[in-house]
Amino acid sequence: MFVVARGIVCALLIVCSVPCRAAEPATLRVSVIPTSVLAPLYAGIKYGYFKEEGLNIDLAPTAGGAIGIPGLVGGSYDIAFSNNVSALSAVAQGIDVQLLAPFPEGAADETAVIARKGEGIKTGRDLAGKTVAVNTNRNVIWLYVREWIRKTGGDPAQVTFREVAFPQMIDALKQKQIDAAFQINVFVIAAGKDPALEIVSFPYREVQPKVQPSQFLATRKFIEGNKDKVARFLKALKRGNEWFDAHIGKDELFSLVAEFTKLPEAVVREMKFQPVAKKVDADELEKTRDLMKREGLLKADVDVKKMIYAE
Amino acid sequence: MSQRSEVYRTSLLGLLSPAIVLSVWESAGALGWINPILLPRPSQIVWSLVELVADGAVFPPLLYTIALFVVGYAIASILGIAIGVAMATSETLYGLLEPLVEILRPIPKSALVPVLFLFLGIGKTTMITVVVLAAVFPVLISTFQGVRGLDPVLLETARTFQVSRMRTIFSIILPASLPMILAGMRVALGLGLVLVILAEMLAGEDGIGFRILDLQRAFQIREMFAWIFVLVALGGGLMMLFDLIERTLVPWRGKT
Amino acid sequence: MSVVGTLEGASSKPSAAGSIRRRLGPRLYGVLLIAAILLFWEVSSRLGWIVSAYWPPVTKILWAAISQLGGGDILVSLAATLRRALTGYAIGSVLGIALGILLGKSKVLRIALLPLIEIVRPIPTPAVIPPLILFLGVDDALKIFAISLATFFPVFTNTFAGVATVDDTLIQTARTFRTSWARTLLRVVLPATLPAIAAGLRTATSLALVVAVVSEMVAGSSGIGYYLVEMQYALRPDLMYAAVMYLAITGYAVNRLFLVLEARLIPWMGKT
Incomplete structure (x- = not known):
């Protein structure tokens, strides 16, 4: 056909x-x-x-x-x-x-993992059994968040990755459909201002600062x-x-x-x-x-x- | 459709043209006339398909898509029939619901997918809602038209014999308007499939729609085509099932 | 097979201009229901019952919609979408009608093409967009092709079924009078099939719009489907909802227009 x-x-x-x-x-x-x-x-x-x-x-x-x-x-x-x-x-x-x-x-300073405030998510180890949102599976964001998890003491195999479009990540976080998200600049700024959310880390800085x-x-x-x-x-x-x-x-x-x-x-x-x-x-x-x-x-x-x- | 069955009566004739197309495609690929990265040969695609089925990788996404679709389609059909009958038999309900239906119906439902992800979140609920929204209106409207188009004498007779309202609906109205209801459900089937695939593509969790997009993004074109073949089989299977059900329920259809 | 019709045929008694209640008739409660939903939306957003950057108050959406009337991106995008939808619709319909009649009348063509058409038919259009991008790119060729494909099937299926039901005596009569083949087609087969074709065309109108939006969402750089996604990234949900509103109005208008044309051009519709 x-x-x-x-x-x-x-x-x-x-x-x-x-x-x-x-x-x-x-x-x-x-x-x-x-x-x-x-x-x-x-x-x-x-x-x-x-x-x-x-x-x-x-x-x-x-x-x-x-x-x-x-x-x-x-x-x-x-x-x-x-x-x-x-x-x-x-x-x-x-x-x-x-x-x-x-x-x-600028990627290293603009792209961040965000999470709900007060749930103690600080490193990759804290993400065991949790769900992390990435914009596209098996692509750049996914790759680097996995490496960040590994570098900070966690195991990506114990984390569930979900594909969520960037604009929907903040709402998905608040509705507890995901526990963390790897987010781009505009939305990192929005998350930084939101009293319910916090910025956990800038993974590129820790994985490959000159990426x-x-x-x-x-x-x-x-x-x-x-x-x-x-x-x-x-x-x-x-x-x-x-x-x-x-x-x-x-x-x-x-x-x-x-x-x-x-x-x-x-x-x-x-x-x-x-x-x-x-x-x-x-x-x-x-x-x-x-x-x-x-x-x-x-x-x-x-x-x-x-x-x-x-x- | 007697003309259709005529083509398929001798199954060999029915297979003739697909066989020609496949062999032209295959040989064009083998002769290097088409770029194998962009359009693999059918034999290669079939091989990928065999691998998918053999290691069982085909089943989770297939079942995922089927489950989303079936749940959404079932809800849409029940809602569509119920609301359609209600609006056709009660002036009050007609007045209450008609403006809302007229506002929602003309929206191309694909435009609602991103909007719904925002307000219902990214879960399966949203995807099912998308299918329901796409499929409910054709069912609703053809049910409404079917019921309104019934012979008034039929309903008068029921009233004369003091048949209860529920009974009138279930034993007179529904059977009599069944052909129209099924015609609506047929349109809904196609629309529902379109939307379930789109929702999977945009929701990015699982399902055949997600696989196709995911493999295209990874440039694994052969595997992508294998999934499209799976989808063809699924769509074709559902349509055949529908035909079968329709022929069983309304055997007099198609003989006019 | 008239399926995607209207909800009319209800006893909407023509009432003289009077109170709103009389003019709206039984629809009064329906209008009130919508007003209540919108009010709830407005209040839930203003009072912060639903906290989301994507839950603007209705009044803000309406304002955004009105401000677009003076020439904004929404109307431009809508025009691009409509142009594509219309082009694809025209191509798909013409092919659908032509092949429907030809296959209905010619056994050879039926054997040659029907199985192919039936194999391709059940593929949901969004699924063919990713592979087609590799061949057609992401521009109009892709979108118009996808729309034509989606439009083709309902038109073809209905036409084909319609041709099958044309009374054989009509054709026999034409043959007795030695009417030419083309004339028979035009004067006998086509008019008798028109109601079926019209039903297919009507189903196809909504599909054309759906697929136009889909293709723009998946592979767009213009059009209303792209605009919806773009506005999410630009943090402008009011404009996104406003775009959906315009799209709804368009869909409504297209459906109305279709019904009017149908009543004018095929007065014998629904009388068979």
């Missing part, structure tokens, strides 16, 4: 892709998640850095979904924002993607066919990074982030912003790969150095 589907699909693709793809040669379709981490990209767009490189960035936001790489494969995106675990899994399964550029090194959880990536095929465009993209992104680094703590950055995340500016002002990492760090990626192997997420070995795009 998928052959039939494929036939129709191909027909549809031909109908659609010819006019929408070839029209503007200097357009890059980039898949993003509206998270504060992407501020350098948005800065580059807002201040015309991409335009000066002759690039038109067509943003395709998705909310927390892990469809960046599938979308690359399906040909919807030229470049996708995705995380290191997805990238490694893809490569291990024979999908040839390359990491182009990393993001602010680079997210990157821009593209397929090798695309990169090879568009070397020039990719180079210009990275050049403009670099200027975006510089702007970002220069504006940490300043009003321009807060209003930029509030604008593209659609968050209230008061919330954005409480976020922490860290400088941008200069390049994709192979050593850090190897640490992630080794963790994945230990958890059985990688069946084939992956040569990390070959995954990183070299200009």
